[in-house]
Amino acid sequence: MRMLAFMLAAAAAPAAAAPIAIVHAEAWTLTSATPVRDATIVIDAGNIVSVTARGAVPAGATVIDAAGKPVTPGFINAATQVGLTEVSSANDTRDTASVSEDVGPAFDVSYALNGNSTLVDLARADGLTRTLSFPGPSSVAPFSGMAAMTRLRAGADILDKAQAAMFAVIGGGAWDKGADSRGAQWSLLRAALDEAQSPTPVTGEKPLLNRRDLAAMRRVLAGAMPLAIVTHRESDIRQTVKLAAQYRVKVVIVGGTEAWRAADVLAVAHIPVVLDPLANLPVTFDQLGARQDNAAILTKAGVTVAFGLVGGVIEQNYNAGLVMREGAGLAVSNGMSKIDALRAVTINAAAIWGGRAATLAPGAAADLVVWDGDPFEPSSGTVAVIVEGKQVGITTRQTELQRRYAPKPVTP
Numbered sequence: 084m085r086m087l088a089f090m091l092a093a094a095a096a097p098a099a100a101a102p103i104a105i106v107h108a109e110a111w112t113l114t115s116a117t118p119v120r121d122a123t124i125v126i127d128a129g130n131i132v133s134v135t136a137r138g139a140v141p142a143g144a145t146v147i148d149a150a151g152k153p154v155t156p157g158f159i160n161a162a163t164q165v166g167l168t169e170v171s172s173a174n175d176t177r178d179t180a181s182v183s184e185d186v187g188p189a190f191d192v193s194y195a196l197n198g199n200s201t202l203v204d205l206a207r208a209d210g211l212t213r214t215l216s217f218p219g220p221s222s223v224a225p226f227s228g229m230a231a232m233t234r235l236r237a238g239a240d241i242l243d244k245a246q247a248a249m250f251a252v253i254g255g256g257a258w259d260k261g262a263d264s265r266g267a268q269w270s271l272l273r274a275a276l277d278e279a280q281s282p283t284p285v286t287g288e289k290p291l292l293n294r295r296d297l298a299a300m301r302r303v304l305a306g307a308m309p310l311a312i313v314t315h316r317e318s319d320i321r322q323t324v325k326l327a328a329q330y331r332v333k334v335v336i337v338g339g340t341e342a343w344r345a346a347d348v349l350a351v352a353h354i355p356v357v358l359d360p361l362a363n364l365p366v367t368f369d370q371l372g373a374r375q376d377n378a379a380i381l382t383k384a385g386v387t388v389a390f391g392l393v394g395g396v397i398e399q400n401y402n403a404g405l406v407m408r409e410g411a412g413l414a415v416s417n418g419m420s421k422i423d424a425l426r427a428v429t430i431n432a433a434a435i436w437g438g439r440a441a442t443l444a445p446g447a448a449a450d451l452v453v454w455d456g457d458p459f460e461p462s463s464g465t466v467a468v469i470v471e472g473k474q475v476g477i478t479t480r481q482t483e484l485q486r487r488y489a490p491k492p493v494t495p
């Protein structure tokens with residue numbers, strides 16, 4: 084009977100997935116500044132096993148021929164709202180922010196992520212394998228809440244890391260009640276940190292934070308997650324540097340249109356910047372110093388740069404992959420090296436928000452993309468996308484509509 088039970092269990096167990104070998108690849112490993120030519124990339128059990136020039140293909144492996152085209156780690160959009168918005172004008176599909184005055188720093192977007200969103204399919208087909216999905220401004224100034232890292236695997240569950248960062252917004256007209264002055268915004272942010280830092284409850288006045296918000300802020304003070312400050316003006320960026328030093332918290336600047344003006348102090352303070360590489364014109368008065376070589380100046384100064392917020396409110400959701408790739412290409416055309424731009428959309432983003440390194444080194448997670456051309460050219464597309472060692476579909480609603488309605492070719 085024991086033998087029969089063992090045989091039945093063995094028959095019921097799923098077969099181990101075959102290794103994958105990508106051959107004839109221009110492999111951008113991100114462990115060096117140049118690619119490995121005619122590389123064979125071997126993937127097994129969700130990890131990169133090897134990347135070798137003209138390497139052998141394991142027996143029984145599924146083979147993907149890159150035909151000499153680029154293969155990179157999966158790209159990461161470091162600030163988007165993919166999985167939180169489906170149709171921006173439909174309230175029942177928009178889960179980006181809390182309007183309750185009882186939920187501020189404790190607002191957690193991870194509970195609302197929708198892996199079945201058509202925008203997830205689109206982002207994946209455009210070469211994204213991870214994103215940082217962040218909340219919008221809440222009713223508790225200056226906080227938005229806690230962001231989540233996603234892994235764009237197939238299926239509804241795309242959560243990779245909950246509570247990846249605490250978001251706050253300074254300036255930009257985000258607050259029209261109670262904290263319309265950035266002086267009030269900075270005061271409230273510092274008061275919240277002071278309150279969370281205090282070993283005893285606030286007495287003699289109304290607490291700024293409730294029990295849940297206090298617990299969330301204490302995670303920031305303990306170094307369990309960074310404080311992401313969405314801001315653009317140089318003066319606010321310099322205030323961010325002072326706040327990070329005073330409270331000894333890890334800070335990330337998101338936006339940073341005028342960060343180039345403070346590149347030296349950001350580099351010394353080791354504060355990374357997630358910026359929109361497309362920003363070359365001011366949208367608000369906070370962005371009067373917009374210039375398209377922002378990324379190049381910051382990188383040259385030694386600041387860690389990643390890309391996000393690309394293309395404004397609409398594009399950062401609906402074309403989160405395509406527009407980010409285009410922006411990275413424009414950053415290259417404005418003085419950033421190609422390898423630094425590749426780092427910005429892979430290893431830098433992973434380093435800023437946490438998670439496994441986005442490289443093609445042996446032992447790294449097998450999140451990678453086979454391209455049909457230069458990934459920073461908008462006309463290029465994906466041939467294959469692999470997430471956690473499994474090839475995922477790159478069919479989208481757009482390609483299905485094209486297949487259904489495109490005119491059939493006429494044969495003479």
